[in-house]
Amino acid sequence: MKHDVQEWAVIKRLLAYTNRYSRPLSLAFVFLLLATGAKLAGPFLIKVFIDEFVTPGVYPTNWVVTLLVVYLVLHVSAIIFDYLQSISFQKIALKIVQNIRMDIFRHVMGMRLAYFDRTPAGVLVSRITNDTEAVKELYVGVMSTFVQSAVQLLGTYIFLYILEPTLATMGLVLVPLFWLIIWVYRRYSTKYFAQVRDLLSQLNGQLNESINGMGIVQQFRQEERLVRQFEETNEAHQQARYRNLKLDSMLLRPIIELLLAFSIIGLLGYYGVLSTTEQVQVGVVYAFISYIERIFRPVLDIMQRLSEFQQAVVSADRVFKILDTDEPAPGKSLEGTADIGSGEVRFENVTFSYDGEVDVLKHISFVAKPGETVALVGHTGSGKSSIINLLTRFYPYQSGQITIDGHPIEQFEEAELRAKVGLVLQDPFLFTGTIEDNLKLFNPTIDSDKVREAAEFVQAHTFVEKLEAGYGHTVGERGATFSSGERQLLAFARTVARDPKILILDEATSSIDTETEERVQLALERMRRGRTTIAIAHRLSTIQDADLILVLHRGEIVERGNHQSLLNQDGLYKKMYELQSGQRLMS
C-alpha cells in the first residue's frame, strides 16, 4: 500500500500545478458541462418525437419544426462545446507541462557543477524532455479522459433519473460492478504491464549491449550462447505479453460489451414485463438504450488509459525527485556588496576536497597582483583545475579564504563575479547557432560591433571573414568543422567581448595546428595586457613571461618563482621543461 501512497503524493503534486489555471480550467469545465448536456439531450428529444408524434401518428407541423430546430441547435452546440472543452483542456495541459518543463530546466541549470559531474548528461536530458513528455500524455490524454468520462457518466445518470427514476436507481447496480472490474483489471494489469515493460527493457538492454560488445562476443565465439540468452528473454517477454493479452481480452472491451448486453436485457425485461400490465412509451425505451450505451464508453476509456497513467506517474515521480534535489550552485553567501576594481586575486591557505575525503588542494596560498600573470603547471591531477574551479566559485571550499580586491569571493553578486572574471575553457564549447550567436551567447547587451571588435582583438577575425557568411556562419556539429586553434580563438573572443577584469585561462592540451598557434599566442598576450591572469599551462613555452609560476604536485605547491628562477632550482619544473623541449625537438 506504500506504493499507493506515493502515487497519491505524485498525483496531488501534479494537480497542484492546475491551481494557476483555475479560471481557464473553470471555463473548460463549463464547456464540458454544456457539451455533455447538449449531447445527452439528443436521445431525450428523439424520445419526445417518438412518443408524442410517431406513436400516435400525428405531426403538427409547428411542433415538429420546433423540435427539429431545438435538436439541431443542441446538436450544433454540442459539436461546438465539445470541441471547445477538448481544446481548452488540452491547452491547459500543455501549458502545465510547459511550466513543469521550465521548473525542472531552471532548477537543473541552477545546480552546482558537482551535480553535473555526478549525473550523466543523458539522464538529465531524458528527465527534462522525455519524462515531462510522458507527463504531458498524462495531462493531455489521461486526465482529460478521466474528467470527461466522469462528467459524461454523471450526466448520463442524471438524464436516466429524469426519464425513469426507478430504472435509473436499478442501474446504480452497475456502479459497483464497474468499480469491481476496474479494480480487478488494475490489480493484474499493473503487475503484468510492469512485467512486460521490464522484460522489454531487458530485451533492449541485451540487444544494445550485444551490439556494442559484438567484437568481444565474436572473438570469444559466444554467439550461440548469447543468442540462447536473448531467446530466453524474448520468450519470457512473449509469455508476459500473452498474459497481458489474455487479461485485456477478458476484462477490457469484451467484458464491457457483455455487461452492456446484460444491461439491455435487464432494461428490456423491465419494460417488457411492465408493458403487460400498463402502457409503456417506446420512446423511453429507445432513449434508455441510447443512454445506457453511453455509460459504457467512458468506463472503457478510463480502463484503456490506466497503464499509460501508471507510466506517467513514474515519470512524474522522477521529475519531482530532481526538483527535490537541492544542490544550488554556491552563490553570494556573505553580507555586504563589493565590486571588483583592480583585480587582485589572493588565495590564503585554501584546502579543498570534492568528496570530503581526499584533499585535492592542500594549503594553497598565492597572490596575483593587479595586471600580473600567475601560471599554474603540473601533471594531470595535480590540482590546477581545482584552483580555477574555486576561483570561479563553482565549488565551495572547506577552509582558507579566496579574496578578490580584499573581499572574500562569497561577497560578490553573481552578476558582478561573472562580468569581471572571464574564464576561457580548455575545450571551448560551441553552441548551435551562428558565430555571432556564440560570441554573444544570448547576451543582448553585446552588439554586433562589439562582437567584431572582440574577434579582431584576438585575431579570430581573419578566419571568420573567410567564411562565406562571416559572423552569420552557422556552427555545425559543435564546431567540429573548425580547427582546435580556431575554436580556441572563438573562445577568446567570447571572453574578450565581455571585457573581464580577471582572466582565467585553461590552455588546450591538444596540440594546435602551427598555423593558428602563432595567432593564439599573440592573442593570449594581448588579452593578458591590463588584466590579472590566472593561467593553466600545458605547454611551458607559453608562460615563460609569467610573473609567477606555481608548480603543483598532488594538490600542493611544490615550487614557485619565475621561469628563470625555477630553471635554476633544478627541480620538477626543470624536468618538465626538458621533457617538453625534447618533445619539441623530436616532432
Next chain:
Amino acid sequence: MFQIRVFKQLAWFFKLEWRTYALGIVLLMFVAALELVPPRIIGRIVDEINRESLETDLLWMLLGGLAAVGIGNYVARFFWRYFIFGASIRLGRMLRSQLYRHFTDLDQRFYKKSRVGDLMAHATNDVQAVSTTAGAGILTLVDSITMGTFVIITMVTTISWKLTVVALLPLPIMVALTTRYGKLLHNRFGVAQAAFSELNDKVQESVSGVRVLKSTGEVGRDVDSFEKLSDEVMAKNVRVAKIDALYDPTIFGIVGLSYILSIGYGAYLIEQGELTIGQIVSFTAYLSLLTWPMLAFGWLFNIVERGRASYDRIERMLAVKPEIQDDPMAATKLAHSEIEADIHAFRYDETPVLQDVTFRIERGRTLGIVGRTGSGKTTIVRLLTREYDVHDGTIKIGGINIRQVKKSLLLDKVAVVPQDHFLFSDSIANNIAFGKPEAKLDEIMEAAKIAEVHEDIMRLPEGYATLVGERGVTLSGGQKQRISIARALMIEADVLILDDALSAVDAKTEEAIIEHFRAGNPDQSRLIVAHRLSAVEHADEILVLEDGRIIQRGRHQDLIREPGWYKDTYDRQQLEAIVEGGGHHEA
C-alpha cells in the same frame, strides 16, 4: 492503397500461422454476424411493446436469445483477440530473434559503419510496427470490411433500402473529413516532433555547456532561450491538439446527422406504413455499428503505411551479408600455431596503411610492436584476426594461409585483448569466464591473479559476484583492462595479442603482469602492441612502425643503443616517469 503490399511481404508468416489467422478471422466474422442479432431482437420487443401485444413467453425467449448472443460474443471476442494478437506477438518475437541472430553474424566492418541507435531502432520500433500490422492491421482490414458489408446488407434486406441510402448519405463526409484530419495531424505532428527534438538538442547542449554558461553568467538568458523554444513546442502541440480535438465532435456531428435523418425519414416511412417503430430502433442500432468500420479504414491506412516502411527496413537489414566468409575448403585443424606474416601492402581505402611488414611469432616467443598513434599497429592485429583480409601478401598460421583457415578455428587459436575494454553488465566472474562459461571459480581466480586484478576484485563489496557495467559498480580503466586480459587468458589460446591493453595500467602493475606472462605457459606466444616501451622490454623481437613501415627492429637492449625513434621515446618516457613522480624516481 498499394501499401497493402506489406501483407504480401508477410505472406510467409500468414502461411506459417494460417490456422490461427483462419480461426481468428472466422471468429471475427462470427462476431460481426452475431452483432446483427441484438438490434433485431430489440426492434421486435419494441414493436411488441408498442402494440401492447408482448407475451411473457416471447419476451423471455427473446431476452434469452440476447443473453446467448452476448455470451457467445464474449467468448468469440476473447478468442479472436487471442488468436490474432497472439500471432502478432509471435511475429514480433520471431523478427527480434532473426535480427539478433543476424547481428551476431555480421562482422566488425559492418559495426564500424553502423550506428548503434539505428540498429536498435530496427529491433524495437520497426519490429513493433510490423507486429502491429500483423495484428491490428489484419483486424481493421477484416473487421471493417466484414462488419461494413454485413451491416449494410442487413439494413437493406431486413429494413429498407431507401432508409439505408438516406441514413448513409452523411457518412462519406465523415470519411472525407477524418482522412483530411489524418493528413493534417500527420503533418502537424511531424512539425511538433521536430520542435521537440530541437528542444531535446537544446537541453543536451545546455547541460554539456553548463560550464561556459555559468562562467559567462548567462544561465539566466539560456533559461530564457529555453523558454522560447519550449513555448514554441507548446504552440506546435496546440496546433496538433486543434486537429486532434476535431475528431470526436466531427464523428458525433455526422453520426448525429445520420440519426436524425433516419428518424425523420423513418417517421415518414412509418406514416406510409412501410416500417414499424421497432424497425427504426433496430435501424439506429445498426447505424451505430457502422461508425467503427468507417473509422477503421482511415486507421488501417496508417498502420499499413508504417508497417510497410518498417518491414522494408528490416528486410534490407537482413539482406546485409558479412564480408569475410569461410572458404568451404577451409582447414579445420592446425599442426601448430606459429604465425608468419608477409604483408606487402594493405590499404583500407586509398592510402596504404601497411607496407612491407614481415614478422614471425614462434611458439612461446613474444613479439612487441611499438610506434606512434596511426602508425599501423592496430591494423596488424585486425589482419591477424581476419577482421580484414590482406590481398597483397600473406599471413600464415601453422603454415596455412589464414584465409584458408576456418574463422572459428583461427579465433580459438588467437585471443585478442582489444584497446577498448568492453565489459558486459554481469558479474565479474562471468565477465572473466565469458569465453568459457563452464569455468570454475578457482580457474577464474587463477586468470585474475595472472592479470593482477584478483586483489582489486577481492576488495569489491561482493568480490567476484560484483556486478559491473551500467547497473553495477564503476571500475577504473586499468581495472577494466586487467579484467579483459584475464578474460582472454581464460580461453588458453596459443597466441595472445594485447592491443595496447596495458595503457591504463600503472607501470608497476604492468611489470608484474608481464612477469606473470613470462613465468606462465611456455608454449603460448604473444604479440604485445604498446605505447609504453616498458611493456615490450622483454620481447624477443620488437618492431617499430612508422607510417605503416617497419623503421627499426631488434631487441630492447640493442634498440636503446641505436639512435632513432625507439631511443628518443625511451628517454622521454623515463623523464615522464620522473615528472609523474613529482620530480623524483619512484621506487
